[in-house]
Amino acid sequence: xxxxxxxxxxxxxxxxxxxxxxxxxxxxxxxxxxxxxxxxxxxxxxxxxxxxxxxxxxxxxxxxxxxxxxxxxxxxxxxxxxxxxxxxxxxxxxxxxxxxxxxxxxxxxxxxxxxxxxxxxxxxxxxxxxxxxxxxxxxxxxxxxxxxxxxxxxxxxxxxxxxxxxxxxxxxxxxxxxxxxxxxxxxxxxxxxxxxxxxxxxxxxxxxxxxxxxxxxxxxxxxxxxxxxxxxxxxxxxxxxxxxxxxxxxxxxxxxxxxxxxxxxxxxxxxxxxxxxxxxxxxxxxxxxxxxxxxxxxxxxxxxxxxxxxxxxxxxxxxxxxxxxxxxxxxxxxxxxxxx
Ligand code: UDP
Ligand code: MG
Numbered sequence: 345x346x347x348x349x350x351x352x353x354x355x356x357x358x359x360x361x362x363x364x365x366x367x368x369x370x371x372x373x374x375x376x377x378x379x380x381x382x383x384x385x386x387x388x389x390x391x392x393x394x395x396x397x398x399x400x401x402x403x404x405x406x407x408x409x410x411x412x413x414x415x416x417x418x419x420x421x422x423x424x425x426x427x428x429x430x431x432x433x434x435x436x437x438x439x440x441x442x443x444x445x446x447x448x449x450x451x452x453x454x455x456x457x458x459x460x461x462x463x464x465x466x467x468x469x470x471x472x473x474x475x476x477x478x479x480x481x482x483x484x485x486x487x488x489x490x491x492x493x494x495x496x497x498x499x500x501x502x503x504x505x506x507x508x509x510x511x512x513x514x515x516x517x518x519x520x521x522x523x524x525x526x527x528x529x530x531x532x533x534x535x536x537x538x539x540x541x542x543x544x545x546x547x548x549x550x551x552x553x554x555x556x557x558x559x560x561x562x563x564x565x566x567x568x569x570x571x572x573x574x575x576x577x578x579x580x581x582x583x584x585x586x587x588x589x590x591x592x593x594x595x596x597x598x599x600x601x602x603x604x605x606x607x608x609x610x611x612x613x614x615x616x617x618x619x620x621x622x623x624x625x626x627x628x629x630x631x632x633x634x635x636x637x638x639x640x641x642x643x644x645x646x647x648x649x650x651x652x653x654x655x656x657x658x659x660x661x662x663x664x665x666x667x668x669x670x671x672x673x674x675x676x677x678x679x680x681x682x683x684x
Contacts, residue, residue, distance in 0.1 A: 361529045362477060364453025365400035366393065368426075368469075369446030371439050372405055372460035376413040377568040379405075382460060383421045383428075389466040390426035396470070397477050402427035402677075405460070406446045409436035415671075423675035427451075434668040440543045440584075441667045443523070447536065449672070453529035457545070463563045464524040472526040475557050482554035485525040487518060489560040498578075505582045509547070511592040517550050518558065525549060541659065541666050544585040551589075587652045594653065597646040604642060608635070 368386060372379065383403075390401040403426055407415045418430045431449050433442065443457060454476065458464045464486075472484045506519040523545055527535060534552040550556065573581070586593060611631070618624045 361453055362399060364529055366454045366456060367450035367452040368401060368403045368456045368458060369450060370405050370458050370460045371408055371442035372414050373408040374410045374412045374414060375460045376417055378462050379414060379417045382462060385466045387425050389469055392470060393473060397473060402452055404429040404446045404449050406442040407432040408442040409433050423677045425677055427677045428675040430673045431669055432671040434670040437667045440545060443545055444543055445667050455527040455532045457523050457525055465564050468561055476526055476528055481557040482528040482531040483549055483556045484559060485521045486559045486561050487520040489562055508592050509586055509590050513590060515551050517547050521546055544588050547585055547589045587656055593649045597649060600642055
C-alpha cells in the first residue's frame with residue numbers, strides 16, 4: 345500500500361528509474377546560429393549515455409517565440425540517437441515559462457535543464473548523470489565556480505538578492521546556482537506538483553528537498569550572440585524570485601517601521617529634555633523636513649513592495665495558462681536501446 349504522501353508516477357526502484365530515461369530540456373530564443381552545433385553535441389552525448397548507463401534520452405527544444413530561423417532549423421533536426429521534440433510557443437513568454445513548457449512535455453523520467461547558447465557544456469552532463477545513477481542524488485545542480493568576469497555592481501546585486509531571499513528561510517537557495525541541473529524521476533515528479541504559476545525554477549528545485557548535490561563548473565562563453573538578460577531583466581527576475589519565494593521584504597517593512605518609530609521616540613525625548621532641562625526653544629524646521637521625507641520615502645517603498653505581492657495574488661487568482669503552444673512535433677529515435 346502506498347502512503348498518502350508519496351508522489352504519483354514514481355518508479356519502484358532504481359533500475360526502473362534509469363529505464364525511464366532522461367529528458368533534456370533546452371529553451372531556445374533566437375539561437376539559430378548555434379542550434380545545429382548544439383544538437384550534434386547533444387546527439388554525441390546521448391550516444392555516450394546510452395553506451396555507459398544504458399540510458400535512453402530525448403531532447404525537448406522549446407522555441408520561445410524566436411524571431412529568427414530557430415524554429416525552422418529545429419524542425420529539421422534529425423533524431424538519430426535521441427528522440428527530438430520541438431515545442432514552439434505562440435510568442436516570447438520568457439525563459440521560466442519556456443522551462444515550464446519543457447517540463448510539461450517531457451516524456452521521460454529524469455530531467456535535465458540546459459541553456460541553448462552553448463554555455464552549459466554537454467560534456468559536464470555525463471558527470472551529473474553519474475552523480476544521479478551511481479551516487480543516488482536527486483537534484484544535481486551546477487554553480488559557477490567564480491564570478492570574477494562579472495562587474496562589481498552585479499556581484500553586489502547578486503549577493504544582496506540571495507541574502508534577502510535566504511533570510512530566515514528553512515531551505516536556502518544556494519548562491520550562484522544556475523538553471524543547469526539534473527533531477528531524478530522523483531524530484532521531477534515533485535517539481536511537477538508545484539501549483540504556482542509565478543515560477544522561479546532555481547528556488548523550486550531547491551525547495552523540494554531530497555538529496556541535493558552541488559557541482560562547480562566554469563561556464564563556457566556564449567557560442568554566439570549576446571545574453572538576453574540585461575540589468576533591467578535581471579532586476580525583474582530578482583523581484584519575481586523574491587516575492588514568490590519569501591516574505592522577507594514584508595518583514596523588512598515591519599522592521600524598518602519599528603526602527604523609525606523607535607528613532608522618533610528617542611528624538612522626541614531629546615527635544616523634551618532640551619526644552620525642560622536646558623530651557624532651549626527648538627528650531628524645528630530642518631528636523632521636520634527630514635522626518636517627513638524619511639517617512640514618506642519609506643512608506644512609498646513599502647506600499648510598492650506590498651503592491652508586488654498583491655499583483656502576484658492577482659495573477660495566481662486569474663489562473664491564466666503560463667504559455668500557449670503553437671506547434672508541437674515529436675521525432676522518435678531510429679533505434680531504441682533495449683530498456684531493462
Ligand atoms: N531564453 C528563452 N527566452 C527568453 C530569453 C532567453 O528561452 O526570453 C533562453 C535562451 O535561448 C538561452 C537561455 O534562455 O537558451 C539563457 O539565456 P541567455 O543566455 O540570454 O541568459 P544568460 O546565460 O545570460 O543567463
Ligand atoms: Mg547564456
